[in-house]
Amino acid sequence: xxxxxxxxGRIAKGFLVLLAIAVLNFLLIRAAPGDPAMVMxxxxxxxxxVFLEQLRQRFGLDKPFIEQLWLYLKGYLVLDLxxxxxxxxxxLGLIMTRLPATLLLTGTAFVFSLAMGMVLGILxxxxxxxxxxxxxxxSALVFYATxxxxxxxxxxxxxxxxxxxxxxxxxxxIGAGYTGIRRALDIGHHLILPALTLGLFFMALYARMMRAxxxxxxxxxxxxxxxxxxxxxxxxxxxxVARNAxxxxxxxxxxxxxxxxxGAVLTETVFAWPGIxxxxxxxLAQRDYALLLGVFFVSSAMVVALNLLTDIIYRAVDxxxxxxx
Amino acid sequence: MSGASKNGGxxxxxxxxxxxxxxxxxxxxxxxxxxxxxxGPWWYxxxxxxxxxxPFLAPFVMDRFPLGTDTLGRDIAxxxxxxxxxSLLIGLVSTSVALLIGVPLGALAGYFGGWIDDxxxxxxxxxxxxxxxxxxxxxxxILQPSLASIVxxxxxxxxxxVARLVRGEVMSLRTREYVQAAVTLGQSTxxxxxxxxxxxxVAPIIVMGSLMVASAIxxxxxxxxxxxxxxxxMTWGYMVGAGRTRLIDAWWVSFFxxxxxxxxxxxLNLVGEGLNDALNPRLSGGRN
Numbered sequence: 208x209x210x211x212x213x214x215x216g217r218i219a220k221g222f223l224v225l226l227a228i229a230v231l232n233f234l235l236i237r238a239a240p241g242d243p244a245m246v247m248x249x250x251x252x253x254x255x256x257v258f259l260e261q262l263r264q265r266f267g268l269d270k271p272f273i274e275q276l277w278l279y280l281k282g283y284l285v286l287d288l289x290x291x292x293x294x295x296x297x298x299l300g301l302i303m304t305r306l307p308a309t310l311l312l313t314g315t316a317f318v319f320s321l322a323m324g325m326v327l328g329i330l331x332x333x334x335x336x337x338x339x340x341x342x343x344x345x346s347a348l349v350f351y352a353t354x355x356x357x358x359x360x361x362x363x364x365x366x367x368x369x370x371x372x373x374x375x376x377x378x379x380x381i382g383a384g385y386t387g388i389r390r391a392l393d394i395g396h397h398l399i400l401p402a403l404t405l406g407l408f409f410m411a412l413y414a415r416m417m418r419a420x421x422x423x424x425x426x427x428x429x430x431x432x433x434x435x436x437x438x439x440x441x442x443x444x445x446x447x448v449a450r451n452a453x454x455x456x457x458x459x460x461x462x463x464x465x466x467x468x469x470g471a472v473l474t475e476t477v478f479a480w481p482g483i484x485x486x487x488x489x490x491l492a493q494r495d496y497a498l499l500l501g502v503f504f505v506s507s508a509m510v511v512a513l514n515l516l517t518d519i520i521y522r523a524v525d526x527x528x529x530x531x532x
Numbered sequence: 533m534s535g536a537s538k539n540g541g542x543x544x545x546x547x548x549x550x551x552x553x554x555x556x557x558x559x560x561x562x563x564x565x566x567x568x569x570x571x572g573p574w575w576y577x578x579x580x581x582x583x584x585x586x587p588f589l590a591p592f593v594m595d596r597f598p599l600g601t602d603t604l605g606r607d608i609a610x611x612x613x614x615x616x617x618x619s620l621l622i623g624l625v626s627t628s629v630a631l632l633i634g635v636p637l638g639a640l641a642g643y644f645g646g647w648i649d650d651x652x653x654x655x656x657x658x659x660x661x662x663x664x665x666x667x668x669x670x671x672x673x674i675l676q677p678s679l680a681s682i683v684x685x686x687x688x689x690x691x692x693x694v695a696r697l698v699r700g701e702v703m704s705l706r707t708r709e710y711v712q713a714a715v716t717l718g719q720s721t722x723x724x725x726x727x728x729x730x731x732x733x734v735a736p737i738i739v740m741g742s743l744m745v746a747s748a749i750x751x752x753x754x755x756x757x758x759x760x761x762x763x764x765x766m767t768w769g770y771m772v773g774a775g776r777t778r779l780i781d782a783w784w785v786s787f788f789x790x791x792x793x794x795x796x797x798x799x800l801n802l803v804g805e806g807l808n809d810a811l812n813p814r815l816s817g818g819r820n
Contacts, residue, residue, distance in 0.1 A: 224661055231662075232670075239674045246674070348554075352798035354750055356757045357772055357790030360779060368780050462660070469665025473754055477776070487666070488758060491673055503670045506663050514661065 210522075217518055221511040228507045229283040232500045233276055239496075243268055246496050248292050258292055288501040293493050298501035302483055306505070308378055309482030311394075312474065313467050315402040320409035321460055327410070328417020328456070329449055335422070343414060350411035355470050359404040359477040366400060373400045376479035401478040405470050409463060416459055420452035427451075461517035465510045545810040555806020561799035565792075569620050572613030580606060580614040580766040591784045602771070602785045603778050612792050615768040619796060622683060623749040627741055629687025630748075634694025635737065639725055641695070642702030649699070656692045664689035668751060672760045679762045682755060686748050697740055701733035735811035742807055746800035753793045768793045 239246045244262040263269065267278045282289065288298040331343040350358075367375040379385070379393045424430065425448050433443045468484075475484035483502050490498040549555055578584065583605040584597075591600035591608070599608040641652035671685035705711060706729060714724045755761060756769030768789040775785030 224658060227658055228662065235670060235674050240676060348798065348801065352746070352750075352794055352801055354753050354757075354769075354772070354790055354793045354797075356754060356769075357786070357793065360772065360776055360786050360790070364779050364783055465661065465663035466665070468663040472665060472669065473757070476758065487669065491669065491758060491760070494673075496674060499670060499673055503663075503666050506666050507661070510661055510663055 213522065214519070217515055221515050224511050225504075225508055226280070226283075228504055229280050230276070232504060233279045235500070236496070247289065248497070283504070288504060289497040291490075291495055291498045291501075293495045294498070298498050299505075301486065301498060302501055302505050305481060305483045305486045308480060309468075309471055309475070309484060311398065312401055312405065312480055312482055313471050315398060316406035316409070316470075316474075317460070317464075317467060319402060320406035321413055321456075323406070324410045324413025325417050325449075325453065325456065327414040328452075329421060329444065331414065331418040332421035332425070332448075332452075333444060340418075344418070347411040347415045350407045351415070353408070355404065355408055356473040356477055358407060359401070359474055362400055362404050363477065373397070378481050397480075401474045401480050404477075405467070405474040408470065409460075409467065412463070413456055413460065416456050417452060420455050421448055424448045424452045457517070457521075461514060464513040464517075465507075468506045468509060549806045549810035552806040552809050554802045555809070558799040558802025558806065561795060562803055565616055565796055565799065566620065568613055569616035572616055576607070576610035576613050578610070580611040582606065584610075588778075588782050591788070599788050600782075600784050602775060603782065608771070608785065608788055611766050611771050612768070612789060614766045615771065615789065615792065616796075618762075618765045618767045619749050619752065619793070622679070622686070622752045623745040623800075626683045626686035626690065626748045626752070627744045629683055630690040630694055630744060631737070631741060633687065634691035635698050635730070637691070638695035638698025638700075639702050639730060642699035643706050643721075643725055643729065645703070652695070653699070656695045659689070660692045662689075665751070665754065668755060669758065669760065672755055677755075677760045677762055679765070682752060682760070682762060685755070686751050689751070690744055690748060694737070694740060694744070697736055698730075698733060701736060702729055705729045705732055739804060739808045739811055742800060742804035746797045746804065749793065749800070750797055 236243050236246050243266070244259045247262050247266070248259055265278070267275050270278075286299060288302070290296070291298050291301060294301060327343050327347075331340045334340045363375060366372050374380070374397050378397055379390065380397075383393065385393050430443060430447055433447045438447075471482060472484035472487050474480065475482045476488040479485065483506060487499060487502045487506075490496070490502060543551070584607050585594075585601045585605045587601055587603055587605040589597050589601040589605075591598065593600070597607050597609065599612065602608055602611070637652050637656070641649040668685040668689050671688060672681050675681040675684070702725075711724060711728050714728050719728075752761075753767065753769030753772070756767040757773040759770075759773065761767045761770045771789035772786045772793075775782060775787075775789075779786060
């Protein structure tokens with residue numbers, strides 16, 4: 208299949224998924240108890256009659272079901288995700304100002320967890336049954352069972368409040384007025400704790416997967432061949448086993464992208480990180496459902512985009528995939 | 533367990549389970565939590581919401597409040613005892629909901645193949661793409677937090693792996709001779725699926741189910757932490773969230789309930805791995 212056909216196909220599929228999510232949002236509003244206009248305005252009850260009437264007009268809430276669905280989807284088609292009455296701003300604008308912080312946090316956590324998971328998985332697989340293997344396997348089990356929000360709070364107590372190594376909360380030092388490199392360093396300093404806590408669970412997951420995958424690949428014929436050729440164990444591990452063992456781990460990591468976004472809601476809430484996860488928490492507290500559904504839509508779009516990217520990278524990296532399709 | 537008899541290994545399923553020390557430890561911990569969940573309300577008959585002591589009492593100081601009190605003077609030990617019940621209940625019920633969606637869907641897709649399989653798998657993929665925690669938040673928030681909405685939300689976001697697993701199992705089982713024999717005998721399709729195919733896919737479903745209870749408990753605690761718990765029920769996640777504003781003066785308010793979640797989830801994961809050894813000996817043969 209030529210690359211362009213593949214690409215258009217994947218983009219069309221991603222578009223369909225987003226459309227389905229818009230439909231899901233619409234159905235959720237309808238499933239909510241009470242007047243849909245009230246739900247869209249935010250149940251905080253602050254919405255005035257004029258605004259409610261505007262919503263009824265715009266979304267045709269007195270019209271048949273199908274027409275309402277169409278009016279709702281029309282908004283999404285032109286990227287109008289509604290209006291947050293509480294914040295007196297369009298939902299999309301609110302989300303866009305918060306998106307970079309989330310991308311920074313999830314991106315860092317992703318890279319950290321994948322890199323560390325890989326290294327720990329390789330180490331454990333090379334020393335099966337030894338103490339370091341048991342230690343790595345055990346800590347993977349422990350991190351895997353730890354509630355993310357709890358470990359975030361513990362990290363906050365120990366590393367920020369007691370030891371004072373890193374800032375407690377926030378994105379940068381407020382009022383410091385740093386610019387350029389100094390500002391980047393400041394943000395980086397604030398980023399360490401949230402990114403590490405968010406990444407721990409995934410690191411545990413990837414380490415376990417990498418270990419299992421390494422052990423599986425290690426029994427393959429081409430590894431025996433490499434050993435028969437007289438290659439050193441280090442070269443075999445790095446060039447033959449690890450490279451092949453990585454593929455299922457990367458697949459898993461791509462599938463876990465959605466989980467990472469979900470985890471960001473908890474991490475950002477605990478560390479007051481000004482991303483869309485924190486925005487979701489604020490929307491919850493204020494019962495701002497238009498904003499809540501908007502964040503849900505955008506975070507799903509992020510995952511769809513990431514899956515698309517993974518597919519493209521995959522096709523580029525592994526020639527077998529193109530041959531198979 | 534029913535899977536024991538047909539796995540013709542030298543050891544039976546119980547012996548294989550018992551050979552896994554982690555699984556035994558997990559089972560003991562889980563039994564203790566179960567006892568607490570069942571007996572908790574008898575130990576602590578007063579509501580865990582009642583302010584029974586001075587606020588901010590440290591743990592291990594007063595015999596009456598072994599784990600201390602929280603910011604409002606509520607007994608933390610009482611909260612833990614009552615929360616155990618809620619956690620286990622939600623974990624079990626929402627896993628059942630996920631199985632009720634995933635098993636039939638996967639069975640249909642795997643048995644019939646063709647366009648039914650295609651449609652079912654597209655549907656499953658869609659739910660796997662959506663960020664599940666965000667979807668759970670949206671469902672609970674919009675339907676209003678309650679036991680029912682929480683169970684529904686967790687069930688709705690957890691079924692896709694079940695459907696995929698069952699589909700795979702059924703696809704390989706439906707070509708077996710005894711299934712072909714049942715077809716030749718003229719048994720109805722639903723009867724074949726329920727009496728010939730699914731019973732032979734039970735072992736991997738049990739293993740996955742036990743691990744799903746663990747992740748359902750994690751998910752529930754995260755929802756309650758964000759304030760999306762049932763307002764009438766004391767939950768561990770709520771307790772962690774309630775303590776987080778006073779972390780420096782009263783670490784124990786958030787620490788103990790979080791530790792309870794951790795222990796429960798760890799125990800369930802260990803038991804799940806043990807069940808995997810016991811029921812799927814072929815798959816875990818490479819374990820060391």
